[in-house]
Amino acid sequence: MKKNDCIAGCLFIALGLFIFTQTFTYPSLEKGHPGPDLFPNLLAILFIGFGLTLILKARKLFPKTEILSSTPKRISNAFFVIGIVAAYVIIVNRVGFLITSAILLFILMKKLGVTLFKSAITSILITLFINLLFSKILRVPLPYGILGW
């Protein structure tokens, strides 16, 4: 916890300093009263103050938060999830919702250890269910790609 708290504290201080660099150019209200910069600046001061306290306190003990064990394989799962979302964003408008969703669901389930047959069936069923829910019941258009799916 100690090391992570120090890093978190530094990040918050950096955020505070960053806010200052941005608000520097903000205009003020008439008669020189603070305007759009007032709240961001106040937050910047708080980020820096509390960030420093966090670093100082990290030396003493904090109530230990539960850290669940994670193996490299599982950490790779997290990056996989990020990849899935990114892939969705990139291809959905070209390929359409039905194909994108079914394929990505299938890949993610396979990665998480579901059997081939189960992954195939459930990914198709979930996709059809979402399609029914959004485009038929709620009447929200989902992206349809070049194939019109």
Added chain:
Amino acid sequence: MEFIVQGLSLLFDPKVILVIIISAIYGLFVGAIPGLTATMATALLIPFTFFMDPVPALVSIVTMEAMAIFAGDIPAALVRIPGTPSSAAYTQDSFELTKQGKAEMVLGVDVVFSVIGGLIGALILMTAAPLLAEIAFKFTTFEYFWLATMGLSVTVMVSRGSQLKGALSLFLGLFFSTIGVDITLGFPRFTFGSVELLNGINFIPAMIGLFGVSEVFRSVMHGELAYPIAKVQAGKIFKGMGRLCKRFKLNILRSGLLGTFIGILPGAGADIAAWIAYALSKRGSKEPEKYGSGSIEAIVDAGTANNSCLAGAWIPALVFGIPGDSITAILIGVLFMKGLRPGPLIFERQPEILYAVYLSFILANLLMIPFGYLAIKSSSQMLRAPRNILMPAILIFCIVGSFAINNTVFDVGVMLVMGILGYCLEANGFPVAPVVLGIVLGPIVEKNFMMSMIKTDWDVTQFFTRPISAILCIVTLLIWFFPLIIALFQKVKPSHPKGRASKME
């Protein structure tokens, strides 16, 4: 009376009934699965409610949250993992009783006292909200500023673990709320030339990311939880409940009132209500030694409190537009997006919608008896739902939901960033709920402060000299200095035997 009839007619529309039933099943399922919280369920529900009329949208949230908070008790009793954080306070007691072969009784108590707690909360909501709305008419920007500041302070006060980290989470939320066009000059802040950010961070994808996607990350990183599930005979759960109700009638009243009050406090939710009710129950009990090793009294008290808290949280949300907990924080975001401004004006202009909400609380709690029974009956199947299929499904729901609101992939990006942030925060002991409250309360604090200042030509004294404003200011200051006061008090009175005993645990 007229409004009650109108509210009932809104509620007994076949479409609304269908929405209630689906929301009930959804709430029970999400609540019963450890790790999936009621807040996450709300976040995932928003894209749907966004496309519904106001009444079914509100009713579905009410039903879902009531069911989810109850259903969180089921895995607490059967596998010793709370289904939602609100059941954490009495998980140990529930499981100990299950080990003693009393699973049926525990689950019966969970259903019955959740229902009673929920009904107490609903009755207080019905009576208190219109009365407070009268007072709310007198509120100006000064009072709203203090009210929102009070909400922010309570959020930090009650954050679990370290208050320092709670405060930092809150500041992050406040910072996110400053992104976009500012209210005084229309100056774009932190938009970096992006057109999408001019209107600020879109609230719905942000919520879905913070509560939905972060949970997917947590689950895929920490793997399957394998647990043996205790067997229950659902038919026996209601046996002897009448006797227990009689025996614990004072506990019910105390915890129901306490839970609702904690709900009303801006920023404190059902999990806090359960913990405080548990602590008070132990202090007032004739058998405090049983607490932690299977006390039915503890479950009665905490189980009543967490369900009564839900309706309580709607009071400040509807009357002032200040959220009582993280679920109502999401709710307020949704109401704003739908063009419904929570506040005293709703009470004058659309009272029938409010009555539909009140009545749906009562209906949802009554429905909890048959639905709760069914949920307990199918508990072992629900608890065996495979994570590695559930999580991909949740992820795709998150993506589609975030996309559907504005039909832009930019929002999916917001969702992903918030999901990563939510995961990193929680993994390092920073609570996520204050982030949401910051996002919702930030604009209220800033807008009311700036408007007050411009209105009075920067005369700060007005914040302290107006009567209601002064009272709210004192309360806020008391909250800030509460830890200090407690510390001083303990120094003056160091050897209080009871205080020491409770500290030992």
